[in-house]
Amino acid sequence: MRWTLKPKPQPEKLKALKEALQVDEATATLLLQRGIENYEDAKRFFRPSFEDLHDPFLMKDMDKAVARIEKAIANKENILVYGDYDVDGTTSVALMSSYLKTKHNLVYTYIPNRYDEGYGISYKGINFAQENNFSLIIALDCGIKAIEKVAHAKTLGVDFIICDHHRPGAETPEAVAVLDPKQDDCNYPYKELCGCGVGFKLIQALASKEGKTAEDLSEYLDLVATAIGADIVPIDGENRVLAYFGLMVINSNPRPGIKAILTQVKKTELTITDVVFIVAPRINAAGRMKHGNYAVTLLVEEDEDLATKYASEINEYNLDRREIDKEITQDALKQIEEQKEQNRLTTVVFHEDWHKGVIGIVASRLTETYYRPTLVFTRSGDKLAASARSVKGFDVYNALEACSEHIEQFGGHKYAAGLTLKEENYEAFKQAFENEVSTTIDRDLLIPEIKIDAQINLDDITSKFYRILKQFAPFGPSNMTPVFMTENLIDTGYGKCVGEDKTHLRLTVTQPEVSTRIVCIGFSMGDKLDIISENKPFKAIYSIDENEWQGNVSLQLKLRDIKE
Structure with missing residues (x-):
């Protein structure tokens, strides 16, 4: 591991922010590293607001997309909502189709088959649309490079609206509207939306025509937060607002499909990390093992009993996926070794x-x-x-x-x-x-790098400090879980290897002239036991976590690496 300590902020900025917010140096350092330099920045960061979302009509072609959908509804046209079979694609299709169905009853969905159509827009999907009298396809999380396919659709009388977030090529398809903030000539202020996020901006624009706000659409944000987590996009700017309120929906009133997944794992109060490792793999498993349609069906289902049934089926696909990926990984590792x-x-x-x-x-x-x-x-x-x-x-x-x-x-x-x-x-x-x-x-x-936000001592780790850290969530790219380094740590004599196969390291540490003692857990770090033995001083990098044991909650250090 390469340990890289982030540069300290400028002393005058650090002093000003500490005084403005009445916080300690470590907290002010973390905020400055995230571009937060004053009280107003901090307020937006710690208290996300729907008012921080941008006007969707700032996105290039948004007016054209809205006009074409309104025309389709007025003329009673069949609309096909098309998206990829991964989490971002299926959540996008669920979001767009379920919203449009509140306005129009001629809305259907299409997810390409991973095995005979592959990613993105397919000729098979376009021909399906033409054969079944669809005059408008709304493509989500795909389409930005489908130049020939969109041109083919045009010859068949099928219009396209593209909602994508992937990088465009030298030219863009000749669709009715191309919504993608990464287009060079798109002046939308935030460039890092996921596909489902672009879809949300489209329904926000449609709803605004009826005088509704983004807050009125909050019931769709459980889907957006799931896509943000799964697609590993930056969690700053608009994505932070959407993820923040989306997690609130997931934890208070999720749609039946997501609720059914959470019931299976008996998990309460999800973080974005839980969404990535619990919800997303199950949604993904449908497209990986069977067909992405199963995921869309689960996500739009309103009946709780049916949602429970669908979630159970998808969980089986996920268990199969785990077995298969374990076998293939072993085969691939063996192939690499044999090829030398x-x-x-x-x-x-x-x-x-x-x-x-x-x-x-x-x-x-x-x-x-x-x-x-x-x-x-x-x-x-x-x-x-x-x-x-x-x-x-x-x-x-x-x-x-x-x-x-x-x-x-x-x-x-x-x-x-x-x-x-x-x-x-x-x-x-x-x-x-x-x-x-x-x-x-x-x-x-x-060489894997671990970036360290700040160097602190054990007595800086207080319950108040941790309460503030929790408010930095949701975490993800551009706002990762804070990582700290502490030197001159000494094991109090209880360090040992734990776990079924003794691969994890558990110890209690202190520092000279400091009364604080705190438990550390290092997963897959059992081979480093000798570094901490015999009262040898060592340094560690870690994140701060909570450990609940027999009803007692205490702070612990989740070790990332240790060195002599």
Whole structure:
């Protein structure tokens, strides 16, 4: 691990913020690191408001999108709501279709089949629309690069409204409206919405025509918060507001589908991290193992008994997914070892029988193991399909773009992407990808980095300090859980390996001349027991957490790493 201590803020700014907010130095430091420099900034950060959301009509083509939907409703046209089979796509489709159905009864949904249509807009979906008399398709979380497909739809008399958040190419489709804040000529103030967030801005614009506000649409924010967490977009600006109020809905009055998932896991008071690890994988499992339609059906269901039934089925898909991804990960690790390619700066593996629905998860696991840009390929029809994952700081999308001569199709983000290519191009692509990464990556990025927000002492860790830290939530990119470093720690003599296979480290620490003692837990850190033994001083980086045991709640340190 590379430990990187973030630079201290300017002393005059630190002093001014401490005085303005009446907070300690550590809290003021954390706020300044997040761009919060005065009382008004802090108020917006700690007390998100619907008033902080931007006018949806600032987004390019929003007026055109609203006008076309109003025309479709007035003329009683069939509307097809189309979205991808991942969490962002299925929540987007659930949001848009359920809202439009309150205005219009000719609204239907379409999720492409992962296995014969792949990501994004498909010719099969367009032909389905034409054959079933749909004159308008609203595409969510996809479509920004579907130039030829949207042109094909136009020849069939099918209009498109595209709501996307992926990076556009050199040209955009000739749709009725293209809503994507990442377009160069879009002046929308916030660029990091997820697909479901763009969909929410569209329903916000539609509702505003009836005098309704974003707050009147809060019942849809459980879907938006789920998509924000699952799609790993920054949780700042508008996303922070949407996630904050979305979590309130999830924890107080979620839709029956999400409530049914939470009942299965018997979890109360979810954080955004819980959404990522509990709700999102189950929604994702439908598209991975069966069909994304199952997820949409669950998310729009209003009957609690039916929602419970659907959630139970989806949970089974998730259990199957876990088994399969465990097997494929083991196969892939074995393949890497046998190829003796540990000296490469990339990981590229392929097996024609690997389950296409889980290769993205496997790519993430391989990235965690070897910490380098990773591609996992499997066969998809007459082509090879892959999921790409990257390491922090390296743009895998740009690397794929540099290898595009070998690729049929690709799309995605800085850290996660997907592609297809012809099998005869696999070896050439593999070498080109290695060459591109080798010549562009900073070698430091191949060592996992932990960024430390501040160095503190144990006596700085009080219940008041923790109460303030909790208000920094929801956490995520651009507002990660604060990480601290403390030096001269000493185990009080109770340090030991715990857990079924003794792989975790549990200890109680103190510091010289400090009366505070606090319990630490280090998951998968049992091999570091010797560092803390025999009263040897050590330093640790950690986040602060709560531990509940037999009804007692106490603060504990969740260790990230320790060093002598």
